[in-house]
Amino acid sequence: MNNGDKRPLLSLRNITKIYPGGVVANKDVSLDIYPGEVLALLGENGAGKTTLVSIAAGLIKPTEGQILVRGEPVIFNSPRDAMRKGIALVPQNPMLIDNFTVLENLVLVSRLAGKRHGIRLVRKQLEDLEKKYGLSINPSAYVWSLSFGERQKVEILKALLIDASIVLLDEPTTHLSPIEVDKLLSLTRQLADEGRGVVFITHRLSEALRVAERIAVMRRGRLVAIVSRKDAHVDQLLSYMFGEERIKRLTEIVKRRRSLPRGVRKDIVLRVNDLWVRGPHGGFSVRGASLELRSAEVLGVAGIAGNGQREFFEALIGIRKPSRGMISICGTDVTFRDSSARGRLGVGIIPEDRLGWALVPGKSLVFNTVLGLYSSPKAPIRFSIVDWRAARKMAENIIRSLEVKAPGPDANAESLSGGNMQRFIVGRELYKLPCLLLAMNPTSGLDVEAAERIRDLLLEEAARGAGILLISEDLDELVEVSDRIVVMSRGRIVYEAHRPFNIDKIAEAMTVS
Amino acid sequence: MNTRLRGVIYGAIGLVLGLLFSVLVSLILGSFTGLGALGFSKIFLSSLLSKDTWTSALPYFVPIAASASGLALAYRAGFITIGAEGQVMLGAVAAYWLLYYVIGHGSVAAVTAAILFAGLVGALYGGLVGGLRVGLGVNEILSSLMLNYIAIGIVNYLVAGPWQQGGYTRTAPLPPSMSIGLSAAVLIVVIAGLLLELFIVFTKYGVAIDSVRLARKAAQTYGIGIASTILIVALIQGFVAGIGGGALLLQLLRQLRSVGLGGWGYGYMGILAAWLGGLRPLGALAASLLIAILYSMRSTLQLYGVSDSFVLALEAIIVLSVLAFTTLSMRRGER
Amino acid sequence: MVNVAALLSQALPYATVYALAAQGELFLERAGLFNLGLEGMIYLSAGVTAIISLYTGSPVYGLLAGIVSSIVLALLYGFFVITLGADQAVTGLSIVFLGIGLGDVVGRATGGAVTPSIGILANDLIVVLALLVLPIVLYFMLFRSWLGYVVRSLGENVATARALGVPVTLTRIAALIINGALVGLAGSYLFFTGPLGSRWVSMSLLGWGWMSLGIVILGYWHPVGVVAASYLVGLLYAMRPLLETVGIPSSIADVTPYLVVIIALAVISALYEKMNVKPPTAIWSR
Structure with a gap:
């Protein structure tokens, strides 16, 4: 497609995001999204894709940089501002109120987006959307009773209901079955064909190649390349995603594993x-x-x-x-x-959520060592008395042997990065033999x-x-x-x-x- | 930085700033008492520094500290009971009953038994709150509060009914042989607070209690019983408050009288002291001393026309100021 | 014979106080905050009402001043909880002490004089407002309008609500003002028509705020349920003299409301869950 004669719907200019604590999530990213196109945003976990679309959707504020909607500079103080400019985000994990019905969720969002839709009108619009896009859902069902795919449907309905011209889909296929993925990809196509600009975030090359006209690749917070689909080569995209050296290292890891x-x-x-x-x-x-x-x-x-x-x-x-x-x-x-x-x-247990399920936030790694081993025979507990010195040694051992990057055993568990947290958790569970x-x-x-x-x-x-x-x-x-x-x-x-x-x-x- | 050390440092900074701020606020408020800010601060200071204030504070310190140190434990586990008031009362009732109606004579053994029995009754009352929470999901704030009013009802029933002595609604005073000295009462409570502190720091229950509040699911996953932790905490908290009530009766009250809806108030002051003490039993002891001193100042201040309710408001202002500054400095500490 | 009609109407003043305070709290809890300070706010409002009515000679000014004082306490609570991020329980409990302390200081300044009181018409108006108008308005507002969805989203999942763009702080401040106003009105009304009858007696208006907190749970965070629970508890209060006439000591009769509430708290939640009435997730989950 030739974008030369079209003005971009959304332009991100030199976006930089530095989180408190110094993590650089985005560094000088500039990106244009044109009407009628699907742009795939490709990158591995932690490359800064979600941060970028969250900035575009008004969820977080950029440290530096500018956002333009149809060439006009805007400042988003809240997701509401973005919605009112026609930007809708379909987040990776649906953001819905569980104890609300589908209808209540949709009414809430359309009102926040500045639409003066009453409850009855929203119900009517839902019927229309169902006909047009085949997105059928029971409006009086409680969200908690819906499957993941259905919740995602509600999120997409939100975007359609507020008549968004820019739709940002954040890893939409993660939790979907192959058939659902096919449906979603054709829906994505339909949304773009109607003149919307669609950003499709994924870490899967195959999906990017299937759905997008252009593929933007991010690595470590930077935008490393934008290629159009017809010029795209798998090997080249991979090296954009990971960097040559990393690919070599990863292949070695896998070889060693075999x-x-x-x-x-x-x-x-x-x-x-x-x-x-x-x-x-x-x-x-x-x-x-x-x-x-x-x-x-x-x-x-x-x-x-x-x-x-x-x-x-x-x-x-x-x-x-x-x-x-x-x-x-x-x-x-x-x-x-x-x-x-x-x-x-x-029994060693590695739960899904690291903070709050595997680790107690606000407490030291020593404390969390004792917690993890609490009922294990290997616990540094004798006759209900905690041997804090032994616990400290254990925490030190875990940090050393698993190369956990932490200031020390007294560091707050919350202060660790995700990878270091998980290594600490695994190390702790392995301590139980x-x-x-x-x-x-x-x-x-x-x-x-x-x-x-x-x-x-x-x-x-x-x-x-x-x-x-x-x-x-x-x-x-x-x-x-x-x-x-x-x-x-x-x-x-x-x-x-x-x-x-x-x-x-x-x-x-x-x-x- | 070391999390434990940082917590203590920032907590201390917040405490000092909060106290300074509350002095400021109370001076401003004091200027409305008719004495003027200067007059009020003079009286406040002289009353604060007088020896009488301190010695008359210690009897109040006993039930307040007993409530506060146990509540600190409960709040650490996220169990927001406010039932210490009722437990103190029933502790006093239990001690009176055992000593006056069952044993009938005073001795070290009898007095010890009475105080332990007071603790036991307090523990049962606390355990009831814990049991309702764990078994039926009843909000502990409300059930403990209702039980406080029921405790008031029990006392009022006894002093106007079966235990009434003479024309007034009160029981017969205990004979002098059935008593304990002030130093003994204080010692009992301080030792109890010390044991609770050791309990939190050195036993595995300390780990359990903190985990239950901060990350319930993590606690559950790694083998900590939520229900049993809450029950243990409820029982211990009730036990200590009950002991405080027993010691209060044997040392200060000596007899039971009818009570108004406000209750005796020691258990409620213990709530403030528990938070003021940073949810640590030792801190709660120190905060209880402060609150007891303020409480005992009310009689001096009353002579100058400052009402005793003003002292109550003052206590709240101190807690709020300290709360504000500790929260702020802790937040800064996280950054 | 028991005069049932008299009993039913005797319950009204009690029920009105509870209904006002509990609905104020219900609204706030639906917005995801729980203010334990009701007891202090009612007390302060009553005290301020007493002194302002006495000095201005106008019960209306007294009533308004009482409401304002209660709103101030609610906003103080909001400052601590929202701005500073302080613990809700400890802030609320401190508000209790602050309100009782300050309320008693100002209330005592009346010297126990009888103040002018609101008329019968105003009294009836407040009763109707508390027991009939407010529950209907609140029900439609909370459950049948988008504004209610905004408020309730904060009580369900504030992180999601914020991510959706719900103005969290603004909504909560509005909820705090409504909370303060209704609780304050409860306090003023209590002063005029309660056991004191427009005369300040220290420490005799205790327990109302606490009981209102319990009533929010008894009514399971639903306006209609809350008003029904208010009336039930009011009835229990009105029945106390009756209990005494059948030989129950007054000290025991006094505690019957508390006893009934604690038993009701234990058994009622299952019943409501069956009717698909749910508490705000952020406040209470079974």
Whole structure:
């Protein structure tokens, strides 16, 4: 497409964003978005893509730089200002009020965007949009009852409802099934064809090549290249994304991993039999899941977000009571026992959220070491008395052996970067010498190198003899590290795959219910 | 920087600034009392520095500090009970009942038993609040408050009914043999506060308590029982407050009288002291002394026409000022 | 025989005080803040009403001044919680002490004189406002209008609301002013028609704010529920003399409302959840 005769809808000029604490998220980024085009913003996690669109959507303020809408300089003090200029962000994790209905959410947003729409009018418009785009949704459904894909639909409806001329889609495909991805890509196309400017953020090359006219690549906060699709080459895009040296390093990591010794599989360390678990809003989220895991084995659990993985994980670690079924760990029935029973058996737990679930914010790494080991036999606790000196030594050991970048064991857990936090957490769990390690999305939000470090650590632990259950939304990750993969859909284990994996079959199983 | 050290340093800076600020505010308010700012500050100072104020403060220190040090523990766990008031009262009732109606004579053993029994009843009352919260999800602020009013009702029922002695609504005074000295009462409370501090710093329950408040899910995941932690905290808090009530009866009150809706107020002052002391039992002891001194100043100030409610407002201003400056300096510390 | 009609109407003044204060608090809690300081705000408002009515000779000025004083305390609370980011519980509790202390200082300055009181018409007006108009207005405002969605979004998930562009601080300040005004009105009304009957007696207006906080939960953060709970508790108060006539000691009769509330708190939430009435997530989740 020739953009020469068109004025850009949105122009970002020399945008720099430095977070308090000195992290440079964007450095001197300039970008134009034209009407009728899809621009893919490509880059790995932590490259600064989300920061950039958040600035464009008024969620955060740039440290330096200018935003122009249709050539006119604007200053956004709030997302409302951006919405009123016709800019809508579809965030990676939908920003909806759970206890509101779909309609209530939409009315709220359209009012904030300055539209004088009443409740009745919004309901009417929804019907029109359903006809035009095929986005059907029950307006009186509560958001908490919706699947991830449906919530994303609501987000897109928001953008359409406020008649946005610029739509920013932040990693919209992360939690979608392949069929849903196809639908989303054609919808994206439709939005652009109607004259909107669409920014499509992704870290997946294939999607960028499928949907976009132009591909902008970001690396470490900078915009490194903008290429049009017809001139784009995969190798070249990869080197833009990671840099030559990094690609070399990553290939070596993977090569080294392939040569890692594998442990000998022996006893069953985890057995789950016909497990039923209720979700936070009543109905069953896990419906009769069964699986077995042996020592020194890595078992991946694949599935699209919201298919019961979280409840399954919570039941396994003992913080959500199953309704029926059986969980046995290292030969002990722990179905209806709490997490301390797991702790005593030496189960390592790596939860999905680092702060608040794995670590206590505002407390030191020493404190967090004691917390993690609280019910483990390896805890620096004797007769209920905490041996703080021993705990300190443990924290120091973890920091040293896993190369955690932290000022010291007394540093506030909150002050660490995501990758360092996760290494500390993994190191702490390995201190238990676990017979079983339960991990959920352990690399989410980490940049590629930090993620690879975590995967290496998991594999080394499996080689030592621990059984590892890895629940992950990242199918590539599962294929990379698992010995076996089961697929969870609608709370059931619907498919089991062995090496070498047939990825198409797994992806298909993820979407069939 | 070291998180623990930083917290203490910034907390201390906030405390000093807050106290200075509250002196300023109270001077301004004092200028409206009819004495003028200068007159008020003179009287305030002379009353503050008089020996009488300090010695008469110590009896109040006993129930306030007992409430405050236990509440510090509860608030650390995010268990916002305000039930110390009722527990102090029922502690006093329990001590009176055991000593006067059951044992009937005074001795070291009898007095010890009475105080321990007071603690036990306080613990039960606290445990009731904790149990309602853990078992039925009842908001502890409200249930503890309702229980405070019920405690007032119990005292008023007893002194106007089965335990009434003479024409007034009050019980017979305890004979002198059934008493403890001021120093003993203070010592009991200080030791209790010290034990609580050690409990927080050195036992695993300290880790549990902080984790439950700051990251409930993390606590749950790594084997800390939320319900049991809250119950333990509720029981301990009630126990210490109950002991304070027992010691108060045996040392100062000596008899029970009918109570107004405001209650005795010691448990409520303990709430302020607990926050003022930075949610640490030792800090709460120090803050309780400050609050007890202010409380005992009210009689001196009353002679000059400053009403005792003014002292209450003053206490609130001190807490608010300290709260403002500690919050501000802590926030600066995070940057 | 018990005169049921008299009993039902005797409950009205109590219910009015509770309904005003509890609906003020309900509104604020729907906006995601909980102000424990109601007790102090009611007390201060009553004291200020007393002295201003006495000095100006006009109960209306007294009433307005009481409302203003309560708004000031609510905004002080807002300053601490919103501007400084201080803990809500400790700020609210301090407000209790501050309000009682200051309220008693100014109230005592009346020397216990009887002040001019509001007339029967104004009295009835406030009763109707508190028990009929306000719950309907609040219900439609909170649950059937977009403004209510703005307010309630703060009580559900303030981070998301902020990201959506809801003016968080502005909305909360508005909620605080409404909270202060309604609670202040409760305090003024209490002074004129409560047990004192337009005469200040120290420390006799205690417990109203605390009970109102409980009523917000009893009514499960719903205007209609809150008014029903207010009337129920008001009825319990009005029944105290009745209990005494059947031989229950007055000290026990006095505590029946508290006893009933604590039992109700324990059993009621399941009932409401069945009716799909939900508390604001930020304030309370089961």
